[in-house]
Amino acid sequence: MRKIAQIILMTALILTAFASNAFGQKLGYLNSQEILEKYKAAQDVKSQLEELNKTWEQEALNMQREVKELSDQLEAQRLLLSESKRAEKAGEIQTKYAELQQFQAQKWGPQGDALKEEAKLLQPIQTKIIEAINVVxxxxxxDYIFDTVTANIVYVSKNQIDLTARVLEELEKGLASSGSAK
Incomplete structure (x- = not known):
């Protein structure tokens, strides 16, 4: 599906390039994924993030082992322990398991440390990439540079005419005429 979208995008870019050349516009494209894969500073950040992830994964594994050991101990001693001691041990296991789940959510959840750290480390690199795109x-x-990965325009020449105000004006005209027709 992604390949098809890329092929369609590339075809559209090529056709647009041919059509726009008649109007004197110059289009270009880039692959942001390839830039991130080949840019040394981005690779350094990727390595830093992998190391940090390994550390967190090791912590999570240690916590999992602790939960398993406590569970195994409870199972082995189940017949020897009183009902209150079994409940106490089971509560301890549940607490440790909840701590593990909280740790995993804190590190890898949607608002987790992994995403925050990645954003923090990649921000200066993304800024440099944008600056390089603007220079090129x-x-x-x-006139325009497209990113084939995101299918977004990543550069617009300062000489291009911004039609936003005109479109808003036209929309307002349309709203005024449709409002008066009621």
């Missing part, structure tokens, strides 16, 4: 776009006279 300006130096080489591109």
């Amino acid at each position: 776009g300006e130096k080489e006279g591109f």
